[in-house]
Each structure stands twice: as structure tokens, then as C-alpha cells.
Amino acid sequence: MSVHERLRRLLFLVPFVSSRPGISVEELARALNVSREHLLEDLDLLTCVGRPPFNPDDYIDIYVENDRVYVDLDQRLSAPPRLTVGEASALAASAELLRPAAGDALRSAVEKLEGVLPPGAGERFREMYRKIDAAVEAPEALGPLTRAIHERREVSFDYATPGRGGLESRRVRPHELLSHRGQWYLQAWDLNRQDDRLFRVDRMQNLAVTDATFQPREDARAEVPNPARTNAAVRVRFTRLVAPYVRERFGEDARLLADGGVEVRVAGDNERWLTQWVLSFGGEAEVLEPASARAAVARAAKAVLGV
Template sequence: MTSTTSRLLLLLSLLQSRRDWSGAVLADRLEISPRTVRRDVDRLRELGYRIRAIKGPDGGYRLDAGSELPPLLFDDDQVIALAVALQAATVAGAGVEEAAMRALTTVRQVMPQRLRHRLDALQFTAVSTRPDVEEASPDVLIAVSAAIRAGEVLRFDYADGGDAEKAPRRVEPHHLVARQERWYLIAWDLDRDDWRTFRIDRVTPRTPTGPRFVPRTMPAESVQDLVSARFRGSVQGTAWPCNGSVILSLPAWEVLAFAGDGAVEDLGPERCRLDTGSWSWVALAASLGRFDADIEVIGPPELSAACVLLAGRYSAASQGHRSAARRQ
């Protein structure tokens, strides 16, 4: 027979795992009587858990959110996942870094010894790849998220780029997205009649919010696809808007490591074909220079034209350098 404490923890775990439980099913799972279930539920209520009785033929129970945070129960994997998430949150760009570290310290202090050993064995460093990134305010994140959840038009001032003047915007907010340590709002811009992506660190919400709206169908299968397309400069789909093919005088294995999402075809010991894309033809042509090898453009003509344009620019730049050197 389990102790009362163990039984209470198991009962709490069951109540947390799904919305509703009948008293009879709980009694069967815990191998106790329905009367003992009622007593154990009362004990959990005394500890601060809001457990509501459900009326019906069999009766039942539901664990509701309370006004205060009672003791929580996690299994071993959940504790490790929570600790890892808190450590990773120190570079989330959401202005919660200090709070995340304090929470991680608190969680580690109350961990059983076996879990503390597992966590200490999982050593990693969360590194910011963009140390100069502007953090998003937690208050702004909450305000934007609340408007999304309520399905209400969001009004805000937006500092577009480096402009000191903030332009007022009215949008139907759809998704809050974290990408590369920055937070973005995906929304339908009511004034521009199109989907737009807004950096949260440039958003200053206005109150009150506007009227409710019916969510629109996104022009992509998922939020991830939509964000990927927007950052690639693509209007539709997730593919790059400019795609080309070249032959590089390098073995395929050397190119593959730096090809990103491009496709590499082996053409022999010192030759390979690269099919890749970018947001513009000039950007695509410039990106090929990173391979430091002879390039043969297969197509399309726009890529060849971009290479000619860059060649002229680089030639002019080198001429300017030589002229300055002669003057010295």
C-alpha cells in the first residue's frame, strides 16, 4: 500500500494529465475507495489546488487554475526539459534573461539528487549570435499575444528601420514568432491590404485594441513556411525568388559544406554543379564568390547579367584603389 503522500502525488499527476476524471476511474487507478478519493481531493484543495467537482451520474473532478501558484509536480523528463528551456531562454531576446537564470537556480535547488546529476551532465552554453540585437519588452510581447488570442485589431506605433518618427499601424495580428533571437508579429496590415512582418522591439502598442476580426487564411501551409518566404523575399511559396545554376571548379564535397539549402551534383574530381537561390540576382551572383573558384553560369540569363554587373562594380572599385595608391 502506498503512503498518503505518494498517493496524493499520484492523484495530482493524474489530474494534471487530462481535463476531467470520474471519481470511479480515479479510485480504480489508485486502488482506493471513492471515499478515499474524496478525502485526498480535499487534502489537495487545502494545499492550494483548485479542484472542481463535476456533477453527473458518476461524478468527477477537474483541476482548474488557481489564484496562487501551488506546489507543482513534474516527472523526471519534464524537469530536465524545463531546466534546459530556462537556460536557453537566457538568449531568447525577450528581456527575461535574469528571471530565467533565477528560475533555473530555484529549480535546480529543489531537484532530487538523481536529476541534478543528469542536469549537470548535460553541460551546454547558450550563446547569442547577435549580441547587439534589441530585446523585445515582455510587456509588449504579452500585449501583442493577448490581442492575437482575443482576435482583436491591434493598433501600435512602429519605428520602421532607423526612423525616429513612429508610424501608426492597424493590423489583424495572427502569430507571434521567435526567429534568430528576435521576435516578430505576423499580421494582416489593414492600411496596406497585405500580410506584413513587424519586429516586436519596434512596436509600441496603443490602447484600447480595436474590434474583433475573423482570422484570414495564410498564404502558406504553416507559420514556418510564411516566415521563411517573407525573409527570403518571396511573395508565394518558400522558394527563393531568384534561382540559378552554375558549375564550380571544385569537388562536390568542398562545396556541399557551404551550399546551405542548395543542391550539389558531383561532376568529377574537380567539378560540380550547384543549384541555389537568393533574394535577388545580384545577391545570388555575389554569394557565389565565397567558393573562391572559377564559375561557369548555366542559367538563367538574369544570373549572367548580375555577374557582369558585379564584375563592372568590382573593376571600378579596384581602379579607384589603384588611383589612390598612385596619388600616395
């Protein structure tokens, strides 16, 4: 831990405890993202901090009692320092992740951040903030979905389930938005199916936020299925041309072949995903087994050729 990082933390710690007297050691450690041990070392150090002439009343008086932290003398560390240019720009850049969702709130929040920077730092902030571009391809629906999650309201939409033809009407209790490899998903409780489901936000149509509210469950969490499993049933071989890219994604799980190609194993439970994935290599990938997966890829190639 650098001196700089520790100082940043300590200058925040004193006013934070001042404004929350009796905060537990555990809660404080969590808020500062440090271990209990490091926090106690920080508190020890702070008791040695003061100002000349270093009379007893000139020291910061911070102490732990019954595992709770109190400050009696803060030596004018009554509020945290202003946001630095780096802090404000990292925050503003991260907010870009939600650009369509945020609407006017993002613009006004960024303006307010600029307002609390040290005097004269505005220009540097605008320059820095442009150095990160995290505006991922976020669909418009993120806006109403974020609102529905915060207001705990059910949403309805028509969902295009690939391969089933047409749209199906869904009504769900939205829980969480997830961006995975740049693709946005909504994790929600599907009222029709009485089960947790993951929906791709770009496949939703006619989204509406309803007036029906609900109590969210705490434990809900969905994972995007990871197709790369070493015990998976489907073997796929890649030519030497695309091998380096496949190795990048699969790492050690990609077995190097004598001809410079690689072989990987992936899950076969989603035939549609597998077929699309193999096709996306434009002839540089081949399913080795099972025969059913090979046949599915052949059918998809025939469909494209119209034969």
C-alpha cells in the same frame, strides 16, 4: 516508448485529470502529446494500479464517461512530481533563446525553477543548464516586440529596405517572431501596405510600441522563402572546394559534376539575395544561367572593385 517515459506521463496524468475533472479524451491526449489510442491504453493500465492490500478502495479510480475523463480516487497522486534536474535545465536552456527579450523575467523565472527542484538539486541544475548554450544572436528589439505581441499593440519603426536607399517608416500589427537559421524575423500585418509582411528584426530602427491595440487574426503565418527549389530558374555551379558544404545544405538537390563540383538550381525572384549569396562564396560559385542573373553578379563584383 520506454518504461521511463510512460511512467513520467502517468504520474502527471492522474493529478492533471484530478485538477481538470471531465477533460475530454481528445484534449487530454493533446496535452500529453500522445495518440488517443495510447491514452486509452494508459487509462486502462491506471485502473490496475493501487497499493497493498489491494482492496477495491486501494486502486486508482479513473474512468471515461461520454468521452470525458474523471478520477474519483487518486491514491495520493494529487500533484505532479517536482521538476527533475533534466527537465528544469532543458527548460532554462531553451529560455535562453529569448534572452534579450526576456530581460528580468528570464532571470527570475530561472530562479523560481531552481526553487521547485527536489532539495539539494540546485548545483546539478546549474551545471546542466550550462551544458546547452542556445543564446542566439538575438537583437534588443525582441524585448519590446514580444511585449507588443502579448499586449496586442501596434508598433512603429523605421525599416531599412536594402536597395531602396534610406529608411522607410512602417506601422504594423505584430503577430509572431520567427528565428530562421539564427536570423530573427517579425511576421506582421503592414498597415501601410494592407498585407502580411516579414521584417528582419535587425533592420528595424526607432522601434516604438504604440497605445493602439488590435484583435489578432488566427490564420496569420508566414514562411521564410526557401530559395532552394528544384524547378527554379537559376543554375549555379560551385567548385570542388566548396562542393561538400553546398551538398550539406542542398542534399540530393545538388547535382554532382564530373570535376567534383556541384550544380544547384535556386529561385531567381530575389536578385539581391542571389547576388549576395553568390558573392559570399568569394569566387567559388558561378551563375550559369540566366544571362540576366550573371550580369547582376558581374555588376556587383564591379561595384566592389570600384570599376
